[in-house]
Amino acid sequence: MDKLTRIKQLVGQLNQYNYQYYVMDQPIVSDKEYDVLYDELVALEKETNILLPDSPTLRVGGEPLKNFASHRHTAPLWSLDKAKTEEELLTWDARVKRLLGENQVPLEYVIEHKFDGLTINLTYEGGELVQAATRGNGAVGESILPQVKTIRSLPLSIEFEGKMEVQGEGLMKLSVLEAYNKKALDPLKNARNAAAGALRNLDPKVTATRKLDAFCYNIGYSEGTSFATHMEMIDFLRKNKFPVNQYIKLCSSITEVIAEIQQIKDKAKDLDFLTDGLVIKINDLRVREQLGYTQKFPRWAIAFKFEAQEVTTELRDVLWQVGRTGKLTPSAVLEPVDIGGVTVSRATLNNWEDIQRKKVKKGCRVWLRRSNDVIPEIMGAIEEECEGAKEVEKPEYCPACGSEVIEKGAHIFCPNTLSCKPQMVSAIVHYSSRDAMDIEGFSEKTAEQLYETLGIKDIADLYQLSYENLISLERFGDKKAKNLLQAIEKSKDCRLDAFVYALGIPNVGRKTATDLANYFKSLEKIMEAQYEELITLPDVGGIVAASIVDFFQDEKILGSIQRLLDKGLHPKYQGEEKEESIFTEKTVVVTGTLKNYSRKEIKELLEKLGAKITSSVSKNTDYVLAGEEAGSKLDKAQEIINAGVETNLRILTEEEFETMIK
Ligand SMILES: NC(=O)c1ccc[n+]([C@@H]2O[C@H](COP(=O)([O-])OP(=O)(O)OC[C@H]3O[C@@H](n4cnc5c(N)ncnc54)[C@H](O)[C@@H]3O)[C@@H](O)[C@H]2O)c1
Ligand SMILES: [Zn+2]
Structure with a gap:
């Protein structure tokens, strides 16, 4: 393909993506995929000197929607040039210094988070918020005042009385998004589009349900005041009670900027709002004036982009796995994809209902998000790219034992707790784990052997194992058999908290098990505990309390516990552990x-x-x-x-x- 054809193709494709992203708030490719094509276009334009009039490299954002009144900004809004590496940052810095020429003052830089939401431009007059607009194409945006007014952290009136335009980013906190998605019929795929879509919704009541936030970071225009530096401007914003993010770092050299980036890069994942990098700006506003703007960017600022935590990939298959409680969890098999520097091929889909709500099908392209290093989660399908995709079938039979499954709420269970292998194997492994009964020598392999060869179908059967049983197993010698028997025998004399944890009550981890033991002090009392009393414990909420009550009402479970006690198991409350220290009794x-x-x-x-x-x-x-x-x-x-x-x-x-x- 010749270069002009490729340029035309890229311009067409990128403009289509821009439309989906800026106008519809429904991107169909990830930022990473977009950026690769955009960079290719920039390079080709530079090489050939061909610039099509509708090239996205010449334009800021997208066109405003006709449904909203349009608003002309007093000061234009810009996009940002970007760097992905330290070298690119140094190149930017060198260009700045070259443009400033000989007699320049030593430069100062500020670093801020690059919030990933929707740009908002707020107009104040006479101390009142009188207008709020989107960035639109940079010169003209959409007027969204009633929508913006639902953001509680933005001041409706301020001390300063002159006309002023304040720029910021409207966003949805990640915790708010998570809570919203738990209940939503139509879960939101991403915090950026959630915020953008809410602010550009014609009905401000809908906007209000999204509980948006904002951070302000610039004054584009202000009447009767002037600032010497960005830091001064930020101070002014803070004094007038604008929401300004607490992180802002002043550096006195580009080396310092790079060191700071190294420092905080990995912490971005832990923030409660989406960012896609950092913004580095020259602090001195007179220097900014000297540097000016390109068609699209200020020359005095640059975005340092992080590796994307959100990508798209193909969902190939969904496998159902049976856990200790018999719950069937869907595990997504993906076309391997790089996300934040790691190649992933598996992801979580919480349950059957989740698959329905997120509208994912086998063969669809899906949005994938990785946060805090946990297994990535599928956020939803790109509906435009699900052609020919096949529905994920709801399992009717357990994939491990073939029993007919049952449904409880949003979850599907294999009811065969007695002879469904993965359930029994993981129950044995859990029961004997260090934090539980601490029976050394129980690998998953051993548990499988006990299940398959010796027909262990109940935890209590463990206490019936004989030397002959064990020695007959493959890879079991005299010593191994004796050690295991001894460890099993020793476990009869166990701590109450360890035993409670070992039972594997859904939603009860080690900490809760300890809290239960410390509070009730005996197994009988825990088994009889009422919901009302349980929820008075500090870390026990409604779900945990209900799981505990349900668990001890199950006849099969009560039978198992009784068999364990009959075998001589004796869980003892040992009193709370206190360390002897300088603070004892103080x-x-x-x-x-x-x-x-x-x-x-x-x-x-x-x-x-x-x-x-x-x-x-x-x-x-x-x-x-x-x-x-x-x-x-x-x-x-x-x-x-x-x-x-x-x-x-x-x-x-x-x-x-x-x-x-x-
Ligand atoms: N996935 C897609 O289909 C698609 C389509 C178009 C654009 N994009 C993404 O958007 C990027 C370009 O978009 P853009 O021009 O809207 O944004 P940009 O990345 O060029 O950044 C400019 C924006 O950053 C925001 N910002 C956040 N924090 C800031 C701070 N502290 N100081 C100053 N500004 C701050 C401002 O709102 C400003 O408008 C692309 O690189 C691409 O990743 C994706
Ligand atoms: Zn089963």
């Missing part, structure tokens, strides 16, 4: 904000160290642990010490505390 007051502990964490740690925690300071207090911005309690402690009365009271900083417990 009275401690915590005040102010600690850097390394939340209130709950420090309370738990101190309790574990044996301290008594109280809330008011007196001369009988032993320690006041004072974090930042400690107030009246710290003053009171100081007073007591200064008064010279007889007291053991000591004030500790967080650092001192940490050295003491080392």
Whole structure:
């Protein structure tokens, strides 16, 4: 293909993607796929000097929708040039310095998050928010004032009275998106499009249901004030109570910028809002004026893009796997794809209902998102690319044992708890795991042998195994058999919390098992616990409480537990574990904000160290642990010490505390 043809093809394709992304808020390719084509176009245009008039490299964003009134911005809005590597960043910096020429001042740079939402431009006049608009094509956007007013963090009135345009990004917090998707009939695939789609919805009531947020980062125009630097401008925004993200870093060289990027790059995944990189800007606004703009970007700023955490790929198949509780979970088989530097070929689809809601079919292209290094999740299908795709069939029979399955809520179960192999094998492995009964020597392989060769169909059967049984198994010698028998015997004398965990109650992890043991102190009491009482425990919510109650109402389970007890199992409550420490029996007051502990964490740690925690300071207090911005309690402690009365009271900083417990 000759280059002109390819250029025409790319322009056509990218304009189509732009339309889907900017106008419809329904992208059909990932940003990564878009960027690859865009970069190819930029390179070809440079090489051939051919620039088609409708090339996306000449234009900002997309055209405004006719349904909204259009709004002409006083100061135009721009796109951002981007760098993906340190070299590209250095090239940008060199270009800036070259443009500034000889007698330039040393440059300062600010780094901010690059929020991935919808650009909003807010107009204030006489201290009131009078207009809000999308970026549109940079010169003209859509007027979306009622929609923007649903964002509670944006001020409707401010102190400053001149005319001013404030730019920011409207977004949906990731936790809000997750909560929304749990209930939504039509789950949202991505936080950016969720925010963009909500703000460009004609009905502000719909916008309000999405509970959007915003961060402001620029003043495009302001009457009667001027700022020397970006930092000054940001201060002004903060003073006028605009939502400004707390992260902003001032650097005095490009080397410092690069070091900072290295520092915070990996932390971006943990933020509660979507970002697609960082923005680096020259701090001095007069220098910005000198540098000016290209057709599309400011020359004084650049986006440093991170590796995408969202990609698209093909869903090839869905396999159903049977877990310990008999639940069938769908596991997606994908065409292998690189996501954030890792190649993945499997992903989670939570359950049958999830597959329906997300409208995914075998052969569809799907959106895949990776967060916090867990297994990536399929967010939804690209409906335009599901042609010829086949429905995922709802399993009628267990893939492992062939039993007819049953449905409970959104989930599908194999009811054959007695002879469905994966259920029994994983139940044995869980029961004997270190945090549970700690029976050494139970690999998955061994559990399979017991199931297949010895016909173990119930955990209680483990206590019936004989030396002859075990020695008859493949890869079992005298020593291995004896050790295993001994470990099984030893487990009869077990701790209550370990036993409760070993039972494998759905939604009850090790921590909850310990809490239950500490609270109820005996197996009988836990088995009889009522829902109302369970939910009074600190970390037990409705779902966990209901699982516990249901579990102990199941006849089969009660039978199993009884058989275990008949075999001589004796779960004992051992009392709460407390470490002997300098804090044992000491009275401690915590005040102010600690850097390394939340209130709950420090309370738990101190309790574990044996301290008594109280809330008011007196001369009988032993320690006041004072974090930042400690107030009246710290003053009171100081007073007591200064008064010279007889007291053991000591004030500790967080650092001192940490050295003491080392
Ligand atoms: N998937 C698709 O189909 C598709 C289509 C078009 C564009 N895109 C994506 O969008 C990118 C280009 O889009 P663009 O021009 O809208 O955006 P951009 O990536 O060029 O960035 C400019 C925007 O960044 C935002 N921003 C966020 N935080 C900021 C901060 N701290 N300071 C300044 N600005 C900040 C602003 O809203 C500004 O408008 C492409 O690289 C591509 O990844 C994807
Ligand atoms: Zn089964």
